[in-house]
Amino acid sequence: MKPVTTITSRGVPLLRDNIDTDTIIPSREMKTTGRTGLAEGLFAPWRYTNAVDRLADPAFALNQPEAAGARVLLAGANFGCGSSREHAVWALVEFGIEAIIAPSFAPIFRNNCLRNGLLPVELPADVVRDLAWQTVRIDLPSQTVSAGDQSWPFDIDPEAKQMLAEGLDAIDLTLKLKDTIRRWLDADRRTRPWVYLEKST
């Protein structure tokens, strides 16, 4: 996973509340069990005027010339609600998005972001709205977003910050606690035996 430090990009506005993962990557665009080949299906229902020829809809923010190469999306509240499909995050990352700024994120989506080096930044709705089309600088070490001569602090829990900043893999990190987990399981097996199923086949 690529470590995240600072990101400077124009902010592309998709300022609707409750943008769901069916819209970010429709199920029909998830064609294999892998994590690649998804960028083309990103926002397919909005990005293309027509599902067959895939003609770009000029009204859609990401299709506008100013959006070329943009790495920061601006969105409404509860972004990423709906299906748990991690493909939504994989598609965004493959497309080149590195951070999303929104008033709030759906919980499963937010976790999926953190596991894939995509930075979710929470800022109040009016601030997000004002950032539309501006050049935005996100600085993870100092936890600030700035644009023009203004800047805003954002919250992120220390573990999420460290994992993003160092590009750490959560499984590797947890496996360092393997012995603690093993001891806990051995004790738990005695108190809650019904949890531990024997394989019947």
Add this chain to the structure above:
Amino acid sequence: MGQTLFAKIWDAHRIADTAGGTQLIAIDRVFLHERTGSAALRRMAETGREVLDPARVFAVMDHIVDTRPGRGDGTLMPGGEGFIAQTRAATLAAGITLFDVNDRDQGIIHVISPEQGIVLPGLTLVAPDSHTCTQGAFGALAWGIGSSEAEHAMVTGTLRMERPMTMRVTFTGTLAPGVTAKDMALALIAEHGAGGGAGHAVEFAGEAVGALDMEGRMTLCNMATEFSAMTGIIAPDAKTFAYLANRPYAPTRFDDPFWATLRSDDDARFDREIVIDSAALAPMVSWGTSPEHTIPVNTTVPQGPERAHAYIGLAPGAPIEGTPVDAAFIGSCTNSRITDLRRAAALLKGRRIAPGIRKALVVPGSLAVKRQAEAEGLDKIFEAAGFEWRMSGCSLCFYAGGEGFPEGSRVISSTNRNFEGRQGPGIRTHIASPETVAASAIAGAIADPRKVLGKGAPA
């Protein structure tokens, strides 16, 4: 001070606090399906990691399997066979129990987990599927995660979690006839928003919740994710234990004193409390493109986001009742269990769907539900009314690129999501209870089930 049910289960699973400020939580059960689980299994194989305890991991083929009678591995979804083949091979290699396409216990993940007694009160259970919260109906802490988290849970037996806040939603009083658990869930989201539960684990409580059967409780908890909650949970009671006893993976009896501790203490404090008067609720139906765009069936469409009105084709002020529909769907992990089918069949008995309905499906939640329904003759009632009777699976709860509704259809659906395109490109979905779906299919337009219920079956 007393503890909440959530806190009791959470604390009992807390292995350690990590250096980064999260908590390491033991995960008792992982359940996968072929749509998102396959990605986790594939990555695990690629990185050479192994499942810590395969006996506590389960998988099912439900999302993209064909539901037409006589099905095999073929699916109408382009590339669908790849998901099936890969899930089968990977679960076999990892030693994971798989409920395969035509296994007699096959069905939708959140329908078969309780049927098999895989979910139990007091357990932690995760699945790479957002509606895992359904299983909180059994007093388990059950929640949806992504594929990477599923891999983490399988490999380490744990998840790194931030502790959520707690909320209690109390439904006081008694539901009126024709009003169901689905309407309770929709009323909550309509009033408090699709983001209303964000950051919270929600306990459902109160007289009306206690009165629900286990299937109604599952319907209620199912929609917790549409409320953006981490999960929904209901304290187990005599109904819960009676349902689970002797199921294949459950204990035969629940007389250990431990089981009685699984409830919120009387003096437990929640971070937020919501109280809803159940007696005042009416059958609910969605008008727009988010579950929060929901209104009582006898009211008019409010002013909402422009784009939602444009997509759904209904203007503010329009009555929702009487809106013509082209298709009807009864199924999904929200409303596909035997009692759901019985209630819909009671309305459809001796009646026919309207001539304008171009597609009407009933998709039982599991093959066990299907067998039970057939033993009771429900399949005959549905077929005589003009519904297709299917094999079990997720089917048209979502559009995978294969089978779909006729182009441009407006669908009345017992599912949980009315997002743009959820049931197919351009398809307009109205979510409601199975009763409301049945009544609307008969009328050919969105209808109030209470008007049909009042009439009894035609002679």
